[in-house]
Amino acid sequence: MSTDGGKVDLKAFVGEADHTLLVAGGVPAWDSAVHAAVERAAPLLVLTTPQFGVQGYVYLCLPQRTRGCCGEMGGLNKVERKWIGMRRKLFEMVEAPVNAKAPYCRECTTDPFVKKLVDERLKGDACMGCGMGDKGTYDAIIVARAAAKEIIPKFFTRQIAGEEESGRLFKIEEVLSEVTGIVNGALCEAMAAEVHCMEVREMLYLPGSHYKKIQTNFDKAEDKRAFVLDRWQRISASILHGQRYYNDSATNFFERLFDEAQSALNHTLFGPKPSATSKRKAGLKLYRARRLESQADIDKISKSAEQELGAPPKRLAAQNRMNARGIPLFYAAEGQATCIAEVRPSIGDTVAVGLFETTRDIKFFDFRKFKHFRQEVKLSYWVEDYQERQICRALLFEISELIAQPVREGETGYITTQAMVEFIRHKLEDDFGGVIFKSVQDEVGVNYVIFSDKEDLAMLHDVNYEPTFPVMLCRKPTFFEINAVSYSSKKL
Incomplete structure (x- = not known):
């Protein structure tokens, strides 16, 4: 089948060839990465397709070879799979013309998906919104058609004449601006004119209509905190009382949660920084405590302080907040008082405290940061699990x-x-070497958990192997006798 110019019925072509269709854009560096990743699984047929824009490629992979070894798009990483899926969905919904009717640049939209379409273009017509075009443009008409067919009906409904008004009403230009992130008036008018001419859902896009948002269950919830906490409890119950080791719902939940976490940004004096990440240089000082039962324990620690106060060996690693039994982690605190409080001593107990320092730079996942004000990448209406991601964003605060x-x-x-x-x-x-979280025993305290150095599978098979940690004891341990314990309470 020829693909030079004109229009191609992609669905018919794919059905005729009995192939899996993957669509990528025109940036050679990105296409090379996708090409190399897929080529590991199957041979490729690459076709130039002008109807997709300035330049594009269609990757056709034999399904019996790709799916049999690693899944439909198993050769690609998570970001590539997500992007290819969204782009494929868009191009299956519309027929893309060769020349743009309403070109826009990436600076004229706030939506991450609609921006991504521009990022693929090496050049294009001058942007209708700002006149720029040297860095690439894309056609807002294509985006408007796709939005009208698949996106707007999910999130907006037309206000019926005589129906009681509730909440804000939008014009079609405002609806298109909301779902595309394009705010320029001329571009929005061009998109609206195109939508009014489309032969799709005629009653929804009548000229002069007004629209209202369809509320999700999360939007309707009177107590949004209770709503997201209920979701956390459901996931916890599914792991605890359902499938503990092969739990797809929990895995999907964590994927969405941490995808949103890694897109969140905190404001700093040096600009926005990723909320999830806290980097610490080698030499970070941390305290670790151990509650002692007898003089023999004191003697043992005095002789072998690093071994006795460090992370436990595999056979003695009890389950804890962040680890299962048999998987040791190094728990520590920023302050001496915090580490003593974390072992929950009683009056009269003896506690040994060791001061450790890290031996290399470590990148931590920092749970504390999500409680602070943060700047988010706007949640795109084009993601398939919009409501679940809404919930994940709210859950990050908790x-x-x-x-x-x-x-x-x-x-x-x-x-x-x-x-x-x-x-x-x-x-x-991201290669995280540990996590940071607030102390529950000390309201101003900060706790650290450091993962062991990376090991290969052969090491784990060795019964004599013990995990190592990037920390070292930097002074003799200090011993304390607990003479007071304080508590605080609040009336229920």
């Missing part, structure tokens, strides 16, 4: 409190936080 909640010894309430920290450690593409 996450620091949730993971710091105390659990009595012997209970299984730590299983959710254990699963979550394993997800951070093993599933996130």
Whole structure:
């Protein structure tokens, strides 16, 4: 089938060839990465397709070869899979003309997906909104058609004449601006004119109509905090009482939660910084405490302080807030008082405290930061799980409190936080070396958990292997006798 100019029925072509369609754009660097990733799984057929814009490629992968070894798009990383899926969805919905009718540049939209369409273009017509075009433009008409067919009906409904008005009403130009992130008046008018001419859902896009937002369950909730906490409890219950080790719903939840977490930004004097990340240089001083039972314990620590106050060996690693039994982690605190409070001593107990320092730079996932005001990348209407991501964003404000909640010894309430920290450690593409969270025992205290140095599978098979941690004891331990314990309370 020829693809030079004109229009191509993609669905018919894919059906005829019995192939899986992956669409990528015109930036050679990005296309090369996708090409290389897919080529590992199957041979490719690359076609130039002018109807997709200035330049584009269609990747056709034999499904029996790709799906059999690693899934439909298994050769790609998470970001590439997500982007390809969104782009494929858009191009299956519309027929893209060769020449743009209403070109826009990336500076004229705030929506991350609509920006991404521009990022693929090496050049284009001058932007209708600001006149710029040297960095690439895309056609707002294509975006408007796709929005009218698939996006607007999910989030907006037409106000019926005589129906009681509730909430803000939008003109079609305002609706298109909301879902595309394009605010320029001329561009919005051009998109509105195109939508009015489309032969799709005629009653929805009658000229002169006004629209109102369709509220999600989250929008309708009177107590949004209670709503998101209920979602956390549901996920916890599914892990605790349902599927603990192969829980797809929990995995999907964590993927959305941490995808939103990593897109959140905090304001600083040096500009916005990723909320999730706190980097610490080598030499970070941290305190670690141990409650002692006898003089023999004191003698043992005095002789082998680093071994006795460091992370426990595998066979002695008890389950804790962030780790399952048998998987040791290094727990510590920023302050001496905090680390003593964390071991929950009683009056008369003896506590040994060691001062450690890190031996290399470590990047931490910092749960505390989401309680502060943050700047978010706007949540795109084009994502398929919009409501779930709404909930995840709201949950991030509560996450620091949730993971710091105390659990009595012997209970299984730590299983959710254990699963979550394993997800951070093993599933996130960022190479996090630990987590930071607030202390529940000391209201101004900060706790650190440091992961062991990376090991390969062969090491884990060795029964004599013990994980190592990037920390070292930097002075002799100090011993304390507890002579007072304070508590605070509030009336229910």
